[in-house]
Amino acid sequence: MQCLWARSSGLTSAPVTALITATGIGKSFNLRPVLREVSFSLAPGETVLLFGRNGCGKTTLLKIMAGIMRPERGQASLDRRELFTSDCRWRYDMIYLGHRPSLYPAFSARENLRLSLRLRRVGWDETSFQNLLERYGLSDREDEPVEVYSEGMLQRLGLIRLELSRWKLALLDEPTSALDADGASLLGETLARWRTAGRTVLFTSHDMLWGAEHADRALHLQRGRIASELASPTAPELLARLTGET
Amino acid sequence: MAFLTILAKDIRLELRTRESLAAMVVFALTVVLLFAFAFDFTPALRGTFTPGLMWLTYFFVAVLGLLRVFGQEKQLEAYDLLLTAPVDRSLIYLGKSTAFLLLLLVAQLLSLPVFVLFLELPLAAAPGYFILILLVTDLAIAAVGGLVAGLSLRAPAGDTLLPIILFPLLTPILIAATKATSAALAGQPFAEWDFWIMLIITFFALFVLAGIFTFDYIAEQ
Numbered sequence A: 001m002q003c004l005w006a007r008s009s010g011l012t013s014a015p016v017t018a019l020i021t022a023t024g025i026g027k028s029f030n031l032r033p034v035l036r037e038v039s040f041s042l043a044p045g046e047t048v049l050l051f052g053r054n055g056c057g058k059t060t061l062l063k064i065m066a067g068i069m070r071p072e073r074g075q076a077s078l079d080r081r082e083l084f085t086s087d088c089r090w091r092y093d094m095i096y097l098g099h100r101p102s103l104y105p106a107f108s109a110r111e112n113l114r115l116s117l118r119l120r121r122v123g124w125d126e127t128s129f130q131n132l133l134e135r136y137g138l139s140d141r142e143d144e145p146v147e148v149y150s151e152g153m154l155q156r157l158g159l160i161r162l163e164l165s166r167w168k169l170a171l172l173d174e175p176t177s178a179l180d181a182d183g184a185s186l187l188g189e190t191l192a193r194w195r196t197a198g199r200t201v202l203f204t205s206h207d208m209l210w211g212a213e214h215a216d217r218a219l220h221l222q223r224g225r226i227a228s229e230l231a232s233p234t235a236p237e238l239l240a241r242l243t244g245e246t
Numbered sequence B: 001m002a003f004l005t006i007l008a009k010d011i012r013l014e015l016r017t018r019e020s021l022a023a024m025v026v027f028a029l030t031v032v033l034l035f036a037f038a039f040d041f042t043p044a045l046r047g048t049f050t051p052g053l054m055w056l057t058y059f060f061v062a063v064l065g066l067l068r069v070f071g072q073e074k075q076l077e078a079y080d081l082l083l084t085a086p087v088d089r090s091l092i093y094l095g096k097s098t099a100f101l102l103l104l105l106v107a108q109l110l111s112l113p114v115f116v117l118f119l120e121l122p123l124a125a126a127p128g129y130f131i132l133i134l135l136v137t138d139l140a141i142a143a144v145g146g147l148v149a150g151l152s153l154r155a156p157a158g159d160t161l162l163p164i165i166l167f168p169l170l171t172p173i174l175i176a177a178t179k180a181t182s183a184a185l186a187g188q189p190f191a192e193w194d195f196w197i198m199l200i201i202t203f204f205a206l207f208v209l210a211g212i213f214t215f216d217y218i219a220e221q
Helices: A058-066 A088-092 A109-119 A126-135 A151-164 A181-196 A208-214 A235-243 B002-017 B019-038 B043-071 B079-083 B089-119 B127-153 B158-185 B190-219
Strands: A020-029 A032-042 A047-051 A073-078 A094-097 A169-173 A200-204 A217-222 A225-231
Touching: A020 A058, A032 A058, A032 A225, A047 A058, A047 A181, A047 A208, A047 A235, A058 A094, A058 A169, A058 A200, A088 A094, A094 A151, A109 A126, A109 A151, A109 B002, A109 B079, A126 A151, A151 A181, A181 A200, A181 A208, A208 A235, A225 A235, B002 B019, B002 B089, B019 B043, B019 B089, B043 B089, B043 B127, B043 B158, B079 B089, B089 B127, B089 B190, B127 B158, B127 B190, B158 B190
Parallel strands: A047 A200, A047 A217, A094 A169, A169 A200
Antiparallel strands: A020 A032, A020 A073, A217 A225
16 A cells, blocks of 8 residues: 655644555646645545635646646656556546536436446446436436536536446545535535545535535645645634635 | 547537537538629639639638537536546547547538539549548548647637647648649549648648647646
């Protein structure tokens, strides 16, 4: 298994064994560094909140880890497989849900999900699909083009995609941003199930209350680095870190 | 498998919306009718002029098609679905370029009769050679277009960037296609104009290889 969280970082509460390890990730836009040297690791079954102010690079970091963006420097490995290479096999173990849910507007929910599963070489299970539609409140809407869906419905559909797929690590970028209270609560239950199943989740959120409630650990991204981390964070602690930023 | 999935996805999207094909065919018809009625060409002038007009029209038709086939990936960040899938990215390039190629061929099939009818394109003079030129040129346009569209998809002003980058790259192909079409329809033997076909095939081979080997880098931001 991968080594422990790098000792040189000086951070505590590191995962004992790591599913994913990132070291020295850096990325700039228009010569302005957004990520300077981001290093972290996540253990199997961990649910980790990545938090920080707007523009601190949370989405950029998730996109880099998902293979959508290429870092200028740094290395990462997932389950001992090197990331950022042309070998695409590591993407079987990782799934990404962004601000927008990566769907084709003209396709129905069913068509979008079938496409996603086919690309990931996962078979279609109609019973699971129907059960998930019921659970996420999208029953009877599965054959409508998703262009008529609200943002919240699109986000729910994105979560169904995650439920139907096979993966070890999920990267969720503000997964509750368009969800109502019921949807956010449903996602909380889902995160708990994934944790029990040994699946790892790294998510961002500006809802510190919700984030603290569901995260085992929180990583504070500041000035392009993981400035600190909190084990079993509470909302006041998270807010204190945010307001303490200079 | 992934290649076919991506190709089938693009074909199904087009069949669902028919937006690209409609725009491409209507544009081609408009240009042909405008030139047919606005200018009074002599038959001799028409013979040299029509192939050039045809390929220029198909260049813009191709840009319209590329903007649509690749642009649909921007809505709801659908492209991220392809990029985060465990799929070799060269297959994304090949799948989308093939979908575009089919779209271009259908648009040409629907608009060519109008070229024959209104601009008297003498297709009957060398139908076999014409089909060869059309297929080879379309393959080259798709190879170049797929690569440039993949690049512009990640740029902030990609829609503006696409024709700007594409035109200089496609100009040699369009010149070669025009020369070959003029010669073939004028009844010249193949040996006299095969150079142009070789040139187009060379472009096709170069850009397909470039697409296969670089799309992994091009696709990422």
